[in-house]
Amino acid sequence: MNAADDPLTPDALAHRLSEVFDVVGPLYRRVQRAVEQGEAVEGLSVGVRAVLDLLHRNGPMTVPQMGRAQSLSRQFVQRMVNDAAARGLVESIPNPAHQRSSLIRLTADGSAAITAVLTRERALLRQVGGDLTEADLTACLRVLGEMLAVFDDVDVN
Template sequence: MNDTAEPLPPDELAHRLTEVFDLVGPLYRLTQHSVERGAAAEGLSVTVRAVLDLLHRRGPLTVPSMGRALAVSRQFVQRTVNEAAERGLVESVPNPAHRRSSLIRLTGAGRRAITAVLAREHRALRGTGGDLTDADVTACVRVLGELLRLMERADGG
């Protein structure tokens, strides 16, 4: 193992990144199950939770832009937005940049729902152990960001 600050040679990097993917899959599935249980406590599906979180972080968005951000189809996002709208969590508003593609934004109820979910998740994440440092988390975010960009390019994104 190369413990220096020097960039890894491509073959060694590929092997080390495989270790990351070996952890990301189970982490994603376990997190999804945890989110499902927590979101269900708030009365939200995982998909509605994802849309509300995206709108909370980025502000009003079109359905196609949400699809790109979440790496899912526009149709899937539209069904999820419809579900959230039926529950009064989001609403359509005119889009000054594009007359045919409305912006979707959180309602007050949607903002309260996602704020409650995020607060519960924040409390759970505070229990993370391991004496992680800011540098550890920064490095993790950098590596995962690079892997995401690689996968987006491989997917034609």
């Protein structure tokens, strides 16, 4: 094991992780702009897209579950669900586990809309170069997951 493989001191780690934030922030904003530009094609806002993607990946969920999963306020998620429902992209169904908190699920139109978005986004992502490996991406996800875990206790509601 060489020095590059040794765990960093807390101070060195904090410095390097701030560099990650320096990249993640602009990346997030650029991706958000790309999604907004795609809104003209699919007609989805970034917030509605996030709701549809979450339901596509996880199946039916409650609004509070979606808020927790995305670190967004329940009120914001509810507005996005309302927007999606008004367009026929999602629908409420009874929740056997909780009578007062309905499950939200994709409709056929919602499933088609998020599939179109994901197809377009993956076409863009195929353009990423750098000869990245599975190990590179595993390390990236591990780092971002550890960073995200630090903020798990921050209440957004």
